[in-house]
Amino acid sequence: MILPIYAGLERVPDSLLEASGDLGGRTGSTLRLIVLPMIWPAIIAGSILSFSLTLGDYITVNIVGGANQMLGNLVYTNVGAANNLPLAAAIALIPIVIIFGYLAAVRRTGALDNL
Numbered sequence: 452m453i454l455p456i457y458a459g460l461e462r463v464p465d466s467l468l469e470a471s472g473d474l475g476g477r478t479g480s481t482l483r484l485i486v487l488p489m490i491w492p493a494i495i496a497g498s499i500l501s502f503s504l505t506l507g508d509y510i511t512v513n514i515v516g517g518a519n520q521m522l523g524n525l526v527y528t529n530v531g532a533a534n535n536l537p538l539a540a541a542i543a544l545i546p547i548v549i550i551f552g553y554l555a556a557v558r559r560t561g562a563l564d565n566l
Contacts, residue, residue, distance in 0.1 A: 452501045455496045459494070468481060471485055495557050502553075
């Protein structure tokens, strides 16, 4: 999440920040009205990347010894030990639906139109 936001912050021109300061803009209003709308696509990209990468982290949870069942663990258990492929496929569909819903919501708001 840090790298896409950092790349988005690098794309903000210094002249806009200087113009905001020259016109009397305070730090909070500059952040809210200038910086945040410009890095919004980077925030969306970072959230999609971080969410999709966490779906494959089932081994880390098993090594650390977490007692919680994550979606990746349930898919891994149903494919391997239980040999219940239909249930594993149904569980694997949940994150795909979540990502498609998130992308549809982002597209509907028009947050990525200025790319």
